[in-house]
Structure formats: structure tokens, C-alpha cells
Amino acid sequence: MKLDIGGEERFDANIERVWEMVNDPAVLQRCIPGCKSMTETGSDQYKIELNLKVASVGGTMEGMIGLSDKTPPSRCRIQVEGSGTLGTGKGDAVFELREENGQVVMKYEGTGDVGGLVAGVGQRILKGVAKHLVGKFFTAFRGEIQKAAA
Amino acid sequence: MSAAPRKFRYISSDRRVLEDRRFVVGKGNFVADIVRPNMKHVALVFSPHPAARIVKVDGSEALKMPGVQYVLAGDELAAAIQPMPNGMPTPEVKRYPLAVGQARYVGEWIAAVVADTRALAEDAAEKVKVEYEPLPFVVDGKEAFKKDAPPVHPAHGSNILLDKTFVWGDVEGDFAASPRKISFSQKWGRSSTVPIETFGVIAEWDAWREVLDVWASIQMPKYADQIAGSMRLPMNAVRVHQDVDVGGSYGVKRGIKQTVLVCYLAKKLNMPVRLIEDRLDNMRGGDAHGPERNFDVEIAFDDSGIIRSMKMEALDNVGAYAGRSPFQLGKPIGAIVGPYKIKSVQYRAIAVTSNKTVQEAVRAFGQSPTNYTIERALDEVAWALNLDRLEVRRRNFIQPHEFPYLIPSGTTYDSGDYPGLVNKVAKHADLDAVYAERDRLRAEGLLAGVGFASCLEPSGGNSAFEPLLNRQNKTTTWMDSCRIAVDALGTITATMHTTSAGQGHETLVATVVGEALEIAPEKIRVSRAHTLDVMPSNSPVGSRMAIMLGGAAFHAANKLKHKMMTIAAHDLGVSLDDLVWNEGTVSGKKNPDQKLTWNDIVLIAHRHYYRMPEDMEPGLTTQHVMQVPNGGKLPTDDDRIQMYPCFSFEFHVVLMSIDPDIGKPEFRRYVIGHDCGTVINPKIVHGMTMGGIAHGIGAALLEEFAYDDQGQLLTQSFMDYLLPSAHEVPKIEAVHQVTPSPLTVFGQKGSGESGYLGAPAAISSAINDALRPLGIKMNSLPLKITKLGDAIAAARAKEAKQ
Numbered sequence: 006m007k008l009d010i011g012g013e014e015r016f017d018a019n020i021e022r023v024w025e026m027v028n029d030p031a032v033l034q035r036c037i038p039g040c041k042s043m044t045e046t047g048s049d050q051y052k053i054e055l056n057l058k059v060a061s062v063g064g065t066m067e068g069m070i071g072l073s074d075k076t077p078p079s080r081c082r083i084q085v086e087g088s089g090t091l092g093t094g095k096g097d098a099v100f101e102l103r104e105e106n107g108q109v110v111m112k113y114e115g116t117g118d119v120g121g122l123v124a125g126v127g128q129r130i131l132k133g134v135a136k137h138l139v140g141k142f143f144t145a146f147r148g149e150i151q152k153a154a155a
Numbered sequence: 156m157s158a159a160p161r162k163f164r165y166i167s168s169d170r171r172v173l174e175d176r177r178f179v180v181g182k183g184n185f186v187a188d189i190v191r192p193n194m195k196h197v198a199l200v201f202s203p204h205p206a207a208r209i210v211k212v213d214g215s216e217a218l219k220m221p222g223v224q225y226v227l228a229g230d231e232l233a234a235a236i237q238p239m240p241n242g243m244p245t246p247e248v249k250r251y252p253l254a255v256g257q258a259r260y261v262g263e264w265i266a267a268v269v270a271d272t273r274a275l276a277e278d279a280a281e282k283v284k285v286e287y288e289p290l291p292f293v294v295d296g297k298e299a300f301k302k303d304a305p306p307v308h309p310a311h312g313s314n315i316l317l318d319k320t321f322v323w324g325d326v327e328g329d330f331a332a333s334p335r336k337i338s339f340s341q342k343w344g345r346s347s348t349v350p351i352e353t354f355g356v357i358a359e360w361d362a363w364r365e366v367l368d369v370w371a372s373i374q375m376p377k378y379a380d381q382i383a384g385s386m387r388l389p390m391n392a393v394r395v396h397q398d399v400d401v402g403g404s405y406g407v408k409r410g411i412k413q414t415v416l417v418c419y420l421a422k423k424l425n426m427p428v429r430l431i432e433d434r435l436d437n438m439r440g441g442d443a444h445g446p447e448r449n450f451d452v453e454i455a456f457d458d459s460g461i462i463r464s465m466k467m468e469a470l471d472n473v474g475a476y477a478g479r480s481p482f483q484l485g486k487p488i489g490a491i492v493g494p495y496k497i498k499s500v501q502y503r504a505i506a507v508t509s510n511k512t513v514q515e516a517v518r519a520f521g522q523s524p525t526n527y528t529i530e531r532a533l534d535e536v537a538w539a540l541n542l543d544r545l546e547v548r549r550r551n552f553i554q555p556h557e558f559p560y561l562i563p564s565g566t567t568y569d570s571g572d573y574p575g576l577v578n579k580v581a582k583h584a585d586l587d588a589v590y591a592e593r594d595r596l597r598a599e600g601l602l603a604g605v606g607f608a609s610c611l612e613p614s615g616g617n618s619a620f621e622p623l624l625n626r627q628n629k630t631t632t633w634m635d636s637c638r639i640a641v642d643a644l645g646t647i648t649a650t651m652h653t654t655s656a657g658q659g660h661e662t663l664v665a666t667v668v669g670e671a672l673e674i675a676p677e678k679i680r681v682s683r684a685h686t687l688d689v690m691p692s693n694s695p696v697g698s699r700m701a702i703m704l705g706g707a708a709f710h711a712a713n714k715l716k717h718k719m720m721t722i723a724a725h726d727l728g729v730s731l732d733d734l735v736w737n738e739g740t741v742s743g744k745k746n747p748d749q750k751l752t753w754n755d756i757v758l759i760a761h762r763h764y765y766r767m768p769e770d771m772e773p774g775l776t777t778q779h780v781m782q783v784p785n786g787g788k789l790p791t792d793d794d795r796i797q798m799y800p801c802f803s804f805e806f807h808v809v810l811m812s813i814d815p816d817i818g819k820p821e822f823r824r825y826v827i828g829h830d831c832g833t834v835i836n837p838k839i840v841h842g843m844t845m846g847g848i849a850h851g852i853g854a855a856l857l858e859e860f861a862y863d864d865q866g867q868l869l870t871q872s873f874m875d876y877l878l879p880s881a882h883e884v885p886k887i888e889a890v891h892q893v894t895p896s897p898l899t900v901f902g903q904k905g906s907g908e909s910g911y912l913g914a915p916a917a918i919s920s921a922i923n924d925a926l927r928p929l930g931i932k933m934n935s936l937p938l939k940i941t942k943l944g945d946a947i948a949a950a951r952a953k954e955a956k957q
Contacts, residue, residue, distance in 0.1 A: 006863045014297075031233035064281065090281040093203045118865065120261065121203025127437060 006124045008117035008135055010098065014143050016109045018150050023109045024078035026149060027100075036145040038138045041065075049073065058093060059127040059134050064090030078102060083085050083115075092121020161833070161896040165670045166901055169441060169837050173662045186355035186372045191427035194357065195224055197417060198276035200266040200283045201440050202258035205510035205866025206292035206305070209256060209285065218277040224270040225424055226283060229265065232419060237385050239411055241477045243317055243625055247310040248508065250476040252416035258287065259475035260510050261868050264412075264438025269420055269428060279478070292510040294866050296449055296472030297510040307475055307508040311941065316473065317481045317506040317624060321488070321794050323563035324499025329464035332501040333455035337535050342935040343524035343915075345447035345472070346858035347517055348850065349878065352402025353432035354410040354441055356869050358421035366687075367418055369395045374404040374410060376618075376633075376694035379686040387417045388421070389580065395686040397654045404656035405850065406516040406696065407443040409479070438871045444860050445517035446483050447472040450528045456536050460547040462495060465532065468503040469525070473514045480514035481506035483521030485620030486697075489566040489798020490522060490611045493529040494573045495551040500563050504624075510866050518850060519612070519908040523915060526610040527936070530916035534607075534923065544920070547580070548609050549574055559897075565795025566613075567785065568802045569896045569904075572830070573609060576892045577806050580828035583890045584808050593810060593924075596823070602813040602928070602947070603823070606921025608913035609806045612831070613799035614905020615898075616697015616909050623790045631787050634780050635700070636690035637707035639668060639715050641775035643761040645754050647672070648680040649711070650702055652692035654682070658907060659839045660700055664708045666835055670901075671712035673738040691780055694792040698818035698905030701835055702801060702896075703781050709900040710779035718777060720761055723751045725768040784898040801904040803831040805844075807917035813925050815951070818944025820856060820922060822885035827913075830892040832904035833879045841889065844910040848887055851914020852879045859937050929954070 016023055030051055032044040032119045039057040046052050049072040056065050068087020075081050085096040098115025103138065119131065168703060177183055201210075214226030233255040241248055249255070254263050266283050270276035291305035299314040300303055306313055330336065332675040353384060356371040367388060375381070375393075381772055383390040421428040432441050453466040473480040484504040490502050535550070537544040553560045555572040562568065589605055596603035621628045638650045649664045661681040669676035684690070695704075716736060723741035724731045727749055734741050742750030751759075759766045760775045767773065790796040810824035827848065834840050857877040861869045895902025915936055922943070923932050929950040933943070 006865055006867050052443070088203065108394070120865065120867050121201075122435075124203075124863075124865075124867040126435065126867065126874075128867075128869045129875060 006119055006128055006131070008119060008131065010117060010135055010139060011114040012139070014111045016111070016147065016150055018109055018154065020078050020104050020109050022153065023102055023111070023150070026153065027081070027148070028072070028124065036142050036149060038141045053087070054086050055087070059091065059123050059131070062091065062122055062126050063093050064122070066094065068094070092119060092123045094119050159339025161902065163670060163901070164673060165666050165676055167834050167837065170666070170676065172659050172836065172838050173665060174659055184398065185352060185400050185402055186357060186370055187431055189357055189370050189399070191357060191359055194427040195269050195271060195424065195430050196273040196276050197420065197428060197430040198265045198268050198270070198273060198280040199436055199440065200268065200280050200285060202254065202261060202263045202265055204258055204287055205261050205294065206307070207258045207287035207291040208290060209254060209258060209265065210288055211286040212423065213284040214266065214268070216282040216284065217268055220275070220279050220282065222275045223279045224269040224271070224426070225420065227253065227267045227269070227420060229255035232416070236415060237387060238463060239385055239415065240381060240481045241320060242621065243477055243481050244627055245311060245316050245477055248316065250412070250478065252412040254678070257290070262512055262514050263475065264440050267416055267420065269424065288924065292866050294509055294511055294862050294864070296437050296447060296470050296507055296509060299472065299507040300470060300505060307510055314507040314509065315505070316477050316508060317484065317504060317600055319892070320501065320503040320625065322501050323565070323795065324464070326464050326466065326501040329499045330455040333463045334458060335451060335456050335539065337537055337539050338451070338453040339531065340449070340451045340934060341528060341531060343446060343448040343527060344451065344936045345444055345463070345511070345860040346937065347401070347445035348407050348676065349438070349876065350405065350408070352874045353434065353437040354408055354413055354443070355429070355431040356410060356414045356417050357429040358414070358418040358425060359427040360422040360425060362425060365392050367393050367422065369393065369414060369418065370399050371410060371414055372401045372408055373410055373654050374401060374406070374408040374694060374696060376696060378694070379410070381411050382414055382418060386418050389615065391687060393686060395707055396748055397685055398683040399654065401656045401845045402653065405518040406520065409443070409515050409654060412442060434873070435871050438876065439512060439868050442478070442513035443515045444474060444512045446514060446521050446524050447525045449525060452528060452532060454536060458540065460536050460540050460542050460550050462497050462532070462536060462551055464499045465492070465497050466501040467528065468505070470505040470618065470929065472509050472511065473506050474511040475508060477508070478513060478514045479516060482620045482624060483514070483516065486520040486613070487522045487525035488564045488620065488623065490613045490802065491525070491564050492562050493526065494553055494571065494611055494804060496553050497562065504546055511862060512868065516696065518847070518911045522613060522836045522908070523851070523854070523912050526608065526912050527916040527919060530608045530610065530920060534920050543676035544607055545577070548607065549577065549884040566798045569800060569898050570832070570894050571802060571804050572892065572894045573804055576804060576828040576830050576890070577609065579892060580806050580808055580826055580890050584824070584826045586808070588731055589808065589810050592823065596812045600815070602815050602925040604921040604923065604925030604927070605918040606809040606811065606840045606919065606924060607807065608917035608920060609804070610916060612698060612803035612905060612908050612912050612915035613700035614806065615783055615800040616699035616802055617786045617799055619727050619786065619790070619796045621822045623794065624797050629789060631789060633693050633783050633786065635692045635707050636702035636778065636780045637664065637711045638690060638776065638778040639711045641715065643757065645757040646680065647674065647678065648682055649708060650682050650684050652684050652689045653694050656695050658695055658700060659836065660695065660704060662836050662839065663701060663705055667705050668712045671709055672716060673736070690778060690858070697799065700907070700909040701903045701905060702899050703783065705835060706900050707779045707781035710781065710809045711777050714777035714779060715775060718775065719756045721768060722756050722771070726751060726759060726766050738946040800898050801832070803904040803906060803909060805829050805909055805913050807913045809917045809921045811918065811921040811925060812920065813943060813947070815947050818940045818947055820938065820943065825885045826890065827910065828890040828892065830894050831906040831909060832886060832894060832896045832899070833902035834893065835901065837904055840906045840909070843906050844889065845887060847908060847910025847912070848914045849879050849884045851911045852884055852918065853916035855915040856937055857883065857939065859939070888954055
């Protein structure tokens with residue numbers, strides 16, 4: 006099933022700092038919900054292992070994350086593809102950074118395609134779960150920014 | 156022609172159902188209750204793709220886990236067994252228990268993991284890595300029928316399993332001569348029966364005796380035959396234990412792929428192996444979805460509402476493999492005109508494969524969708540002429556004096572009194588009051604409608620659709636058997652030779668044998684033979700057991716009675732004609748003192764052979780193999796055949812309201828009239844009918860295996876696949892009529908599908924009546940709240956604009 010994700014987040018930091026952090030696998034590993042490991046396999050290519058719980062099912066997923074079309078420090082495309090006991094997933098998103106009133110605004114927009122167990126069992130709440138996971142990511146990411154500033 | 160109702164001793168009396176005792180106290184013997192020593196458990200790896208090439212299945216990580224016995228993938232299995240049989244001559248649509256080379260639907264089983272416990276097997280299944288290469292897929296039936304659709308089985312070349320047009324009578328002539336025509340399309344959505352007990356099976360191979368033992372929750376005809384065929388074993392090496400209780404089936408407990416899978420594993424590992432599906436295994440990969448059928452219909456009729464001819468096209472989306480499902484388009488041919496005198500019919504039956512879960516038989520084997528469409532036609536004719544819908548039905552009914560009645564497709568209906576039951580129900584329900592209540596509800600601001608359905612239940616299940624749809628298949632018997640033995644101490648044991656799916660066969664056999672022998676049914680032991688001790692029998696499907704097992708038990712009991720009277724006549728030195736039977740005692744008609752009691756005759760037969768007639772076999776064992784009444788013939792060259800022998804009738808009146816703001820339907824009144832001839836056990840028939848209506852409410856309003864356009868099954872658990880509960884099932888008032896069948900031993904007809912045959916049609920009729928003031932009609936089932944709510948909102952928005 007198809008899934009649309011999009012939104013805007015604001016951070017109190019300078020744009021170069023945010024860009025650097027978004028591109029730091031160690032930061033991402035700490036921020037991505039359920040991320041067990043993230044290993045660089047090539048330039049801007051990462052292997053990722055996730056342990057997630059959606060609705061009444063939990064399980065693992067393994068996949069690849071690729072970053073492309075980079076225009077530092079303002080634009081990047083992220084492609085994700087994975088599969089595991091939770092099913093299969095594919096995602097394609099673009100985020101853009103801009104400075105506005107002393108803050109950094111991150112605008113992101115993408116689509117996902119989910120199959121297998123999660124689609125079958127969790128579909129009614131999948132959109133909510135996706136929103137929740139994205140929210141968790143940014144909460145953690147904000148924490149990372151504060152930590153770096155301190 | 157109808158036989159007159161008769162008086163009975165035990166038949167039709169309101170007696171306890173013998174099976175209930177053990178179920179009520181929790182002492183049933185279900186497959187999950189059976190434990191074999193050292194038994195291993197199976198969990199399954201399933202496909203997340205609707206279509207994909209299977210590049211690699213890697214079970215090495217799973218096998219490293221302690222307690223994991225084996226990981227089986229499709230290639231190994233396919234090399235060792237025969238494909239499971241197809242109903243239709245489509246040899247390239249090969250079906251194995253696990254996907255071979257290609258996954259064809261989301262949920263299809265790719266690999267099986269055997270471990271010491273189910274939990275361990277599930278954990279290990281998560282470690283099995285499968286590499287896929289996604290392929291093009293198709294989910295919609297009409298799309299799958301198109302020439303350029305991706306074929307689910309490339310070797311078969313297309314998705315078409317069956318595309319046959321039948322013409323019975325002068326359809327074109329009747330259409331040309333009719334002043335009025337209408338056409339409509341509607342769709343029966345994909346639902347099923349989803350019993351609380353999922354499918355389960357245990358297999359155990361005894362290498363030294365060379366016997367494969369099988370215990371299963373099964374309702375599959377020719378089950379042992381199919382196991383032997385797939386496993387390449389002689390049939391006398393397969394022992395199916397038929398005394399396993401089944402926790403609900405209503406058609407779908409066919410489980411042949413599950414069975415062949417565990418049989419292979421049990422033999423390969425030389426360990427008892429059990430597979431009990433969990434809900435997800437069952438819903439997505441248990442291959443137990445029901446019909447999903449698009450109808451396109453044209454009706455020719457005259458100004459008084461008399462229907463002269465019908466053209467019906469039914470396209471069934473059977474899912475990824477064939478099985479028996481295309482035949483679900485064949486069975487309704489035996490009642491293709493319903494209870495109406497439609498002179499000619501054109502019927503195009505199309506079965507297509509798609510990348511959805513496989514279909515299996517569901518209660519009434521395709522008749523309920525057809526009834527839904529016939530009844531819609533009657534409503535449409537009435538609406539077109541602005542006539543009362545019930546009046547149009549009355550004008551088209553076959554009349555009581557016209558039986559036996561031959562319908563255009565070659566089946567003769569045995570008996571019926573359709574107007575009689577309709578009048579009884581109309582009187583009971585007080586139709587004027589029902590309409591007044593509808594109008595009162597409308598005045599309150601609700602949408603409200605009255606629905607009708609007058610539907611047939613073909614019964615006495617035969618398999619005449621097999622030779623009709625597949626001329627290579629010449630099966631013309633679908634027998635069932637009973638054996639009765641009186642032991643040396645005089646007690647009676649009757650043996651049946653099929654499984655039960657919970658229909659109360661023990662009660663049936665005991666009641667029938669008791670009736671014939673004039674002995675209390677509670678005194679009769681009823682047992683089930685395993686398949687190495689079995690007489691030729693089929694399966695409790697097709698609403699057939701009252702007719703077939705009841706008939707076999709009756710004839711076997713009469714043979715026993717005849718033998719006992721012959722012994723008595725010989726011993727007393729009188730002619731057989733001079734004796735009477737009275738509750739097991741045989742005495743002279745003229746001289747009642749001249750008599751032998753039951754125990755006297757038992758003693759002669761079992762011990763005192765010198766008193767037996769010459770050449771008579773010792774002991775008191777008789778048996779009967781029952782052929783389906785009116786069956787046994789091949790179809791004619793012009794595609795006519797007697798499908799089932801007996802025809803029960805039901806008439807539903809439903810009053811419903813719909814909250815126009817949220818689209819929520821609510822039952823205000825539900826009355827059913829039911830006529831299944833002579834009733835053998837009223838409690839069983841009542842239970843069947845009430846359960847059937849609940850099932851029909853599910854199909855009409857709630858239940859749907861919904862797929863998204865990516866081929867993902869979105870309703871795999873009871874969170875999303877909604878079943879009717881006590882909240883959704885209203886109080887149901889039942890009105891009875893008895894029109895005996897002249898073809899059966901007591902005048903009984905079938906009742907295993909009652910309620911379900913008309914409930915969806917009646918509910919759809921009520922909802923369309925409710926929506927008429929808005930100028931809209933609903934053309935598909937299920938009519939979920941969201942669908943109704945959206946349609947009502949759109950109609951109101953349009954109205955507001957004008």
C-alpha cells in the first residue's frame with residue numbers, strides 16, 4: 006500500500022551544522038527509531054538493520070539507504086528499500102533546508118510503498134504509525150542538535 | 156406433486172442433539188486436542204509480493220537454531236510429490252503446497268519450518284531469507300480476463316480457466332418477443348466463512364507398517380484419495396481418522412495443500428508433524444477465500460412483470476490457483492431460474508486466475524451470489540413497471556401443482572409451495588404494518604427500506620457440475636454409506652463413513668435408525684470409520700447429509716429389520732407376510748403369542764446358527780450405499796443435466812433503516828420463512844438457518860477480503876475483516892412450512908445452507924429500497940458503512956446543487 010509522508014521542522018542551529026548532522030551515519034543511527042545498526046557500504050550507501058513494532062506485530066527489517074542528488078547544504082534525496090519479517094518497504098523522499106528568521110527549516114516530502122505483514126495487519130494505523138516514527142526521529146534529532154550545541 | 160406429510164415416532168420431534176453434550180462440557184476432540192508422541196510443529200514463510208520470481212530460499216540461519224528440524228522449500232517438495240488436482244482440464248495451472256519458482260499472491264506459502272514447538276518454528280521462520288524478483292501482477296477479475304493482462308501462470312498462457320456460454324431454450328426469440336428489457340451489473344465481494352477454528356492437520360508415518368495416519372479439521376470430498384495421489388502412495392496406505400471434531404467449516408475446510416505439506420514432512424522426517432494455522436496463516440494463505448463474482452445481466456419481460464428470458468454473465472475471480480473453485484459457477488446452473496418460471500436462459504460462466512488468495516468452496520457453493528442476482532432482477536422488473544415487488548414474485552413463481560418442474564437447464568425441481576410460504580410469512584409479518592413502520596422511519600428523517608428474497612437451496616449434493624463443465628470428467632455418482640451392526644448382546648452401532656463439519660450427523664443417523672427400528676435414538680451408538688475401514692462415501696457438503704446419509708441409514712436399517720424378520724419367520728415356521736414388527740419384537744399378525752423378542756433373534760443370529768434359515772450369513776450386520784436420487788446421468792449434448800435432486804425454499808422479509816449522516820444500516824425486523832420438507836431434527840435445522848442468516852449478514856454488510864491496487868491483502872485479522880457479532884445480528888422470527896420431497900425416504904430436503912442463500916439478497920433489496928428516494932442504487936456487496944455513507948453523501952450533495 007502507498008503511503009505519503011511530508012512536513013516541515015524547524016531547528017535552532019545553522020544550516021551547515023544541520024546538513025552535517027543529517028549526513029552523519031552515527032547521528033542517524035541514534036535517531037532512526039528501532040535502528041540497530043547502520044553500516045557504510047559505499048559512498049552515500051548504507052546498510053541498515055531495524056527492529057520495529059507496528060500495531061500488533063513486531064519484527065526486523067534489513068535494507069539499504071542511499072543518498073543522492075546532493076546540493077550541500079540545502080537539498081538531498083533519500084531512497085530506502087528493505088525487507089524482513091515485517092514485510093517489504095520502499096521509500097523515496099527529498100528534503101530541503103533553508104534559513105529563515107535565524108532558524109533552519111527542513112521541508113521533506115516523499116512516498117512509500119509497504120507490503121507484506123505490516124500492510125496486512127497494520128494498514129488501518131500505518132499512516133499514524135509512520136507519522137509517529139517520523140516524530141520520534143525529529144525529537145531525537147533535535148536532542149542531537151542541542152547536545153552538539155552544548 | 157408433493158408427498159403428504161407423515162406422522163413419525165422420532166423424526167421431527169424436538170429432541171436433544173446428541174453431539175451437544177460433549178461440546179457443552181468442553182470434551183470435543185478437535186485436531187488441536189490430539190497430541191502424538193514426539194510431535195513437531197510447522198510455521199510458514201509467506202510471500203509479501205503479489206507476483207515475484209523466487210530467486211533463492213536460504214534456510215541456513217534457521218537451521219542453526221536449536222530445536223529446528225527442517226526447512227522445506229517448494230522445489231524439493233515439487234520434485235517429490237504430484238501436483239494437487241485441478242477441477243478443470245488446465246494442466247499448466249500447477250498447484251503445490253508451497254510456491255514453486257514463482258510466488259503468485261501475497262501470503263502464499265514459500266517455505267515451511269519444522270521445529271519442536273510452534274513458537275520456535277515461528278522464530279526460525281523469521282530467519283529464512285527469501286530473495287524475490289517482483290513480476291507484473293493483476294488483482295481485478297475483469298482486468299485479469301483481458302488479453303493483455305499478465306498471466307498468473309505464464310505456462311497456461313492466459314488467466315482464463317473457464318469461459319463457456321450455455322444457451323437453454325430460445326433466448327433470442329424470447330428477447331425479441333418481449334416488450335420490455337432491462338440490464339444491470341453488480342458484484343458479489345470476496346468474503347468467506349472464516350470459522351473460529353482455523354485449519355489444522357497432523358500426519359504421522361509408520362515406516363514399518365507403511366501407513367500414513369492423518370488427523371485433520373476436514374470437510375473435503377475424496378480427501379484420502381487426494382492425499383494418496385499427491386503422496387504417490389497406494390490409497391490403502393492412507394488412514395484418515397474421520398472422528399476428529401471440526402470447529403466450523405461451512406465449506407472451506409478443504410485443507411488439501413496443508414495436508415500434503417505435513418504428510419510429506421512427516422514421512423521425510425519420520426516424525427509426527429502438526430500444522431495448526433494461526434489467523435494470519437489462515438486468512439492470507441489458507442486458500443479459503445470465497446467467490447468474488449461480477450454479474451452482467453439482461454432481463455426480458457412483459458408489461459405484467461412476467462420474466463420470459465434472462466442473459467447472465469458471471470465472472471469469478473478465483474485467485475492464484477484453480478482447485479475446485481471454478482465449479483462454483485457450475486452448481487448454480489441447477490437453480491439458475493430460482494423459484495421462477497423463466498422460459499429460457501443464456502449463461503456465460505467465466506473463471507479467471509488473479510494474484511489473490513485461492514478460493515475454496517463456501518456454503519452453497521456459489522448459489523448465494525447467483526440468488527443475489529436473480530432477486531435483484533425481480534426487484535428491477537418491479538421498479539421498472541412500478542409494481543409491488545412481492546406481486547412480481549408471485550406472478551413468476553412456479554405453482555405448487557406444476558411440480559415436478561423441469562427448468563431450462565435440465566434440472567427437475569422435486570416439490571415446493573412457494574406462494575404458500577410467502578403468504579404465511581406475509582401474514583406473520585403483517586406486511587402492511589411493515590410498510591407503515593418503514594414510512595414512519597422515513598418521516599423521522601431516516602432512510603428506510605423493505606427487502607425481499609425468495610430463494611432456493613439445491614440439496615442432496617451431487618457432483619453433476621463436474622462432467623457439465625469438464626467433459627473429460629465422467630463422475631456420475633456421489634454416494635454415501637451406512638453400516639449397522641447389532642452385536643452379540645443386542646446393542647446397535649451404526650457407522651458412517653465421512654467426517655463431520657459439525658452438522659449433527661450422529662443425531663441424524665441415530666434418529667433415522669431409531670425411526671426405522673422403533674428404538675429410542677439415544678440407545679444407538681453412532682461411530683465414524685477411518686478410511687481403511689470405510690465404505691464408499693463423499694463428504695458432508697452440498698446440503699446433502701439428511702438426504703444421503705439419512706437415506707443410507709434408513710435403507711441399512713430396513714435391511715436389518717428384514718433380516719431379523721426373516722430369521723423370526725424361519726424360527727416360528729410362518730411366512731414373513733404373517734409377521735409384524737413392534738419396537739424390535741416380531742410377532743404373528745393373527746397369533747400375537749407367537750413371537751420372538753429382539754434378544755431372541757440376536758441370540759439366534761450370533762449363537763444359535765442351527766435355527767437360522769439355510770445359507771444365511773451369521774450375525775446381524777447390514778449396509779447400504781446410497782446413490783443420489785435422480786442422479787447418475789451424463790450431461791446431454793446440449794448441456795442439460797439434473798444437478799441436485801431436492802430443492803428447499805426460503806423467503807426473507809427484512810426491514811432496515813440507515814442513518815443518512817453516517818451510513819450505518821440497522822435491522823428493524825427480520826422474518827424468514829423456511830421449507831426444507833420433513834425436518835429430522837428441528838434444533839439442528841433452526842441452528843443452521845440462524846447461523847446461515849448471520850453468515851449472510853456478514854457477506855452483505857461487513858466481511859471482505861479487501862486488496863489495494865498493489866495486490867496487498869488489507870484485511871487479514873478480525874480487526875479489519877469484520878464478522879457479525881451479537882450486536883449486528885437481530886432477533887430473527889422464523890415461519891415454517893413442510894413440503895415433503897417425493898424423492899427421499901422421509902420427505903426431507905437439505906438445510907445445511909439455509910439462511911445464507913437469501914439473506915444477502917434480502918438485505919441488498921432492503922437497502923436499495925431505502926436509497927430509492929435518493930435516486931441511487933448499490934451494485935456491490937458488502938455494503939459497508941463507508942460505502943453507504945459516501946454514496947448517500949454524494950447523492951445529497953448532488954440534490955442540494957439542483
